[in-house]
Amino acid sequence: xxxxxxxxxxxxxxxxxxxxxxxxxxxxxxxxxxxxxxxxxxxxxxxxxxxxxxxxxxxxxxxxxxxxxxxxxxxxxxxxxxxxxxxxxxxxxxxxxxxxxxxxxxxxxxxxxxxxxxxxxxxxxxxxxxxxxxxxxxxxxxxxxxxxxxxxxxxxxxxxxxxxxxxxxxxxxxxxxxxxxxxxxxxxxxxxxxxxxxxxxxxxxxxxxxxxxxxxxxxxxxxxxxxxxxxxxxxxxxxxxxxxxxxxxxxxxxxxxxxxxxxxxxxxxxxxxxx
Ligand code: DGL
Numbered sequence: 001x002x003x004x005x006x007x008x009x010x011x012x013x014x015x016x017x018x019x020x021x022x023x024x025x026x027x028x029x030x031x032x033x034x035x036x037x038x039x040x041x042x043x044x045x046x047x048x049x050x051x052x053x054x055x056x057x058x059x060x061x062x063x064x065x066x067x068x069x070x071x072x073x074x075x076x077x078x079x080x081x082x083x084x085x086x087x088x089x090x091x092x093x094x095x096x097x098x099x100x101x102x103x104x105x106x107x108x109x110x111x112x113x114x115x116x117x118x119x120x121x122x123x124x125x126x127x128x129x130x131x132x133x134x135x136x137x138x139x140x141x142x143x144x145x146x147x148x149x150x151x152x153x154x155x156x157x158x159x160x161x162x163x164x165x166x167x168x169x170x171x172x173x174x175x176x177x178x179x180x181x182x183x184x185x186x187x188x189x190x191x192x193x194x195x196x197x198x199x200x201x202x203x204x205x206x207x208x209x210x211x212x213x214x215x216x217x218x219x220x221x222x223x224x225x226x227x228x229x230x231x232x233x234x235x236x237x238x239x240x241x242x243x244x245x246x247x248x249x250x251x252x253x254x255x256x257x258x259x260x261x262x263x264x265x266x267x268x269x270x271x272x273x274x275x
Pocket of ligand 1: 011040044075120
């Protein structure tokens with residue numbers, strides 16, 4: 001039994017797709033979420049910047065003394081976490097590993113598509129992790145930079161999303177991949193459009209779901225599930241004005257998060273680390 005919180009961070013509110021999976025699979029866990037809304041996007045930033053941001057996000061979450069920290073952000077998972085391995089005294093886990101393992105398990109023809117931000121695709125991290133378990137795996141990766149703004153601006157199910165997705169997904173369709181990793185926090189919200197284009201025979205991997213499943217198994221195996229939930233079971237922090245986050249966050253989570261959000265000066269943590 002371990003009643004400490006789980007810490008979760010993302011570049012913004014997209015990580016709430018991961019939080020939602022955790023809330024459903026682990027209803028007794030207390031979670032503190034940090035969305036770096038003041039510094040989003042991470043997906044188009046340099047490796048050094050993403051590492052710097054990730055370190056300060058982790059430093060902030062450490063103040064809650066969590067039992068584990070999860071990088072919900074696909075870009076931070078792909079670019080920063082491999083560089084930070086072994087630097088913390090609690091597990092700091094990304095969504096990437098779980099999604100890669102789920103894709104290797106799901107594919108029948110050994111061809112897997114990966115979509116993500118420019119940074120995630122450039123890192124080639126999904127291919128490397130999948131090849132560790134299945135050296136023969138073939139991957140085709142496509143950066144989809146317009147997907148995040150489409151979701152954030154409420155276009156996830158509009159014709160514009162369909163047209164853009166059709167262009168982006170063409171090389172993956174042509175490759176014959178039977179499995180597609182939705183390698184960015186926001187992409188599960190485009191699932192309807194993506195599955196319509198890819199067809200029923202292609203399995204879509206949601207990294208948030210894959211990670212939540214693995215974390216649950218891990219907590220059970222280590223006898224670290226929470227047994228008590230405090231009144232403030234869910235806490236949210238952002239690095240910019242909480243207004244928009246409160247509104248969109250309640251829609252993402254299908255639950256009102258009014259009054260549960262605080263604002264944090266994340267630069268203070270960057271400076272404390274002398275980054
Ligand atoms: N959260 C980011 C990711 O999953 C998408 C938004 C951004 O570019 O920061 O890669």
